[in-house]
Amino acid sequence: MKLYYSHIAPNPTKIRLYLAEKAIGGAQIPMTEVLIDLRAGEQNSPDHTVRNYFQSVPVLELDDGSYLIESLPAMEYLEELYPMPSLVGRTAIERARIRQLERIAETRVLNPLARFVHSTRSPLGLHPSPEIAESALKTLTKGLSFFDQLLTDGRQFVTGEQPSIADCTLAAGLNFGRYGGFECDPSLANLERWDRSYRARPHVREALASVSIWAT
Ligand SMILES: N[C@@H](CCC(=O)N[C@@H](CS)C(=O)NCC(=O)O)C(=O)O
Structure with a gap:
């Protein structure tokens, strides 16, 4: 493949x-x-x-x-x-919950962050648009606060004790936001803890390293 x-x-x-x-x-x-x-x-x-x-x-x-x-x-x-290790959940309800969180990570974080970056500092050279940036930020603020609340119980990963596709989507979105100069509100301490610990894992660091070089 x-x-x-x-x-x-x-x-x-x-x-x-x-x-x-x-x-x-x-x-x-x-x-x-x-x-x-x-x-x-x-x-x-x-x-x-x-x-x-x-x-x-x-x-x-x-x-x-x-x-x-x-x-x-x-x-x-x-x-x-390649079902193992499972990144989508094993039971019907686990799969539904993980897919739900992945969808929220995409539609409420990754997509608005992409809109924000492309309307402020587009790597593709798109024209800045304060209106699009403002509307993206509105969606994003709610999405980020959703994940911050979800992570209040100190869980290591978005869906519990194992990584899932929801972590991958959330991390990809936040990483692109960082590239575009977006800083999460420091009051979102649970999200920040998750973000730091997720990115500190060596294989994640390596996968994201090729993204970060574009930010320099
Ligand atoms: N819904 C698609 C979105 C794909 C997408 O928007 N890709 C962007 C990069 S993240 C792209 O290729 N943009 C290039 C362009 O629009 O010219 C997916 O989930 O794969």
């Missing part, structure tokens, strides 16, 4: 964190990473447009040459092939 990705983009980072979590847990998922340079517009090339009509990353190329072009189904597909 091949993963078409970009260092700076949060949705591919989500899958790269997922792969790092699977690998550290013992799953051997053969994957070749292929860099798509978004700043050079490679996502709009004819070759990439064949892979993904929407000209975005990530794209997961399967061994039969077909493609998955959405990050969550791509992770869920890999999870079906």
